[in-house]
Amino acid sequence: MTKAYDSQPRFPQNQDPFGVFIEQLKPLNSLYCFSTLSAPWGLELPAMPGRLMMHIVTNGHCVITHNDEQVPLAEGSLVLIPHGKGHCIKSGINASTIPFFDSGVRHLSPNLEVLDIPGPGDTTKLICGVVSFDPLIGQYLLEQLPYILYLQPDEYSDAAWLTSTLDLIKREAQNLVPGSETIITRLAEILMIQLIRHWLDHSPLAKEGWFAAMRDERIGATLRAIHQQPEKRWTVERLASVACMSRSAFAARFTELVGKSAKSYLTEWRLTLAHYQLRNRKVPLIELALSCGYESEAAFSRAFKRVIGFSPSSTVSEENHSK
Secondary structure, three states: OOHHHOOOOOOOOOOOOOHHHHHOOOEEEEEEEEEEEEOOOEEEEOOOOOOEEEEEEEEOOEEEEEOOEEEEEOOOOEEEEOOOOOEEEEOOOOOOOEEHHHOOOEEEEOOEEEEEEOOOOOEEEEEEEEEEEOOHHHHHHHHHOOOOEEEOHHHOOOOHHHHHHHHHHHHHHHHOOOOHHHHHHHHHHHHHHHHHHHHHHHOHHHHOHHHHHHHOHHHHHHHHHHHHOOOOOOOHHHHHHHOOOOHHHHHHHHHHHHOOOHHHHHHHHHHHHHHHHHHHOOOOHHHHHHHOOOOOHHHHHHHHHHHHOOOHHHHHHHHHHHO
């Protein structure tokens, strides 16, 4: 039952509940746009599923809107949109917006764009990024995050590393000399990970649901076991043993914290890894089926479609087409 997992990244036995996920947050590719915007202005950002979107206010101020909420952003504010949801960012609450791709944005390189919008009002400078991730385990953490994360300057005034990082990004963005693109890209990636870590440490939402389960001494141990050794023949009894709990107490506690049964979570994780396998290497479906605990391709395909949302063959076809 281990063959289909042989080429997967082997995750270390990290006792930090989120360490193994954060360690795998390695950007696959990224695109950054440097904007100089004079009020009034407004940009409508399209949805970009499967990508993280990021905004850094290096000068001035603006407002970001998502759903019915409007959040004012001061100079030094950081924003992450982990799921790539569409949103608007503008000079003020009442400013009208235009689609981002109709704004006159110019490409300087495959990874760098610039946008200038003249106007009579105050000037705001932004660095906006779009980042995709691989491998799967890092992306899995992002899927658990809320719609939007933001950090205001007064929330990190005592964090010298953050203020100095922002100062360096701001200086490089103003000059854009040879090497600036590389420096900004690397620093923005660090900033993104630090913001996620800050949210995990400080947000009340990071103490609920899956996040609370990962921190729980007993249930967290079983989640790490599932994540790090998905190929094992786990049963509820064996997982309860890892948690040092009775079967009934473990099952109830797991469902209470995670929101689904241990068996359902295990199935979901294995099929998510199977999806990763199909996208990254050629592997027979029967091999994946057996590794996920199914005795036939048909049963595996039905479960895969129920959990992932489409058939295994669609995954293979999509990946072949992209190549």
